[in-house]
Amino acid sequence: MSSTSSPSPLGFFERYLSIWVALCIAAGVGLGLSFSGLFQAVAAIEYASVNLVVAVLIWVMIYPMMVSIDFASLKDVGRKPKGLCVTLVVNWLIKPFTMAILGVLFFEYVFAGLVSPEDAKEYIAGMILLGVAPCTAMVFVWSQLVRGDANYTLVQVSINDLVMVVAFAPIAAFLLGVTEVVVPWQTLLLSVILYVVIPLVAGYLTRRRLDARHDGEAVAGFTATLKPFSIVGLLATVVLLFGFQAQTIVASPLVIVLIAIPLLLQNVLIFIIAYGWSYLWRLPHNVAAPAALIGTSNFFELAVAVAISLFGLNSGAALATVVGVLVEVPAMLALVAVANSTRRYFPA
Secondary structure (H helix, E strand, O other), X not given: OOOOOOOOOOOHHHHOHHHHHHHHHHHHHHHHHHOHHHHHHHXXXXXXXXXXXXXXXXXXXXXXXXXXXXXXXXXXXXXXXXHHHHHHHHHHHHHHHHHHHHHHHHHHHHOOOOOOHHHHHHHHHHHHHHHOOEOOOHHHHHHHHOOOOHHHHHHHHXXXXXXXXXXXXXXXXXXXXXXXXXXXXXXXHHHHHHHHHHHHHHHHHHHHHHHOOOOOOHHHHHHHHHHHHHHHHHHHHHHHHHHHOHHHXXXXXXXXXXXXXXXXHHHHHHHHHHHHHHHHOOOOHHHHHHHHHHHHOEOHHHHHHHHHHHHOOOOHHHHHHHHHHHHHHHHHHHHHHHHHHOHHHOOO
């Protein structure tokens, strides 16, 4: 069957994600202005710098993604090692640092006269948290759209998640420290445990239980059942965050555009690095394209949760991570189109 006749792997929600997020941003701002007392009450429901309402929503989003990870696929880690090398080097040795550089360049120099130094530091911090969190869920959608090797994409995502457990906190703390943001290590480590380790363990145990049924459709059926809750969690989180930020956004709407500019540049830069490297290494397109897209996209759910834990619900850091959601989907769809149009330059 030709690619033109096959159904799109991008579901209705994913296809119009930018629209849903934009609508939720508008709803959040409107509700935040109309019911500021309610949002302040929700913001006060926290323990150890972790907002419990947002934490529940984040878990609802992340858990189905972790169930999708097949740890048995790790045995294939040695197959096509070049593709895995591209993914790991770009995600952990390049991307976090280019994001920090772009954040400092734009908010301490290019946009220096447009935002206060205090706000600039928080926007940079939010960008850094996005840069240190490689995507684990939407990657499968991007891989399908470029006809990537599904099993190999699963290996790349699984390895990334395991690296994230030990690398996220140290790299984030280092880069935040370099940009002169005071980082409470205890809160950062607690965030990793809450939003990576616990969902990962829960997903692993659930996956084992589902696999024990010897039913190949069990995992897919289970995650499909949870998907509506995951969608609600994402959209509700966006509404809450923009509700908390409503006053700031109305006072200076330009800030959304200012944050979006370096995020878009980061997406393009990382894609060029990973895709170009894959081309020079003569990787097959079904490995090269997913490797580039994995490096380009972000695990924004984790970034949002950690930004809230470290800097608060009303912070510029939290706002920057949410703007990442709005920017990522249209940017990724454009890069998918680029990858598909250049397929002929790669080995089959």
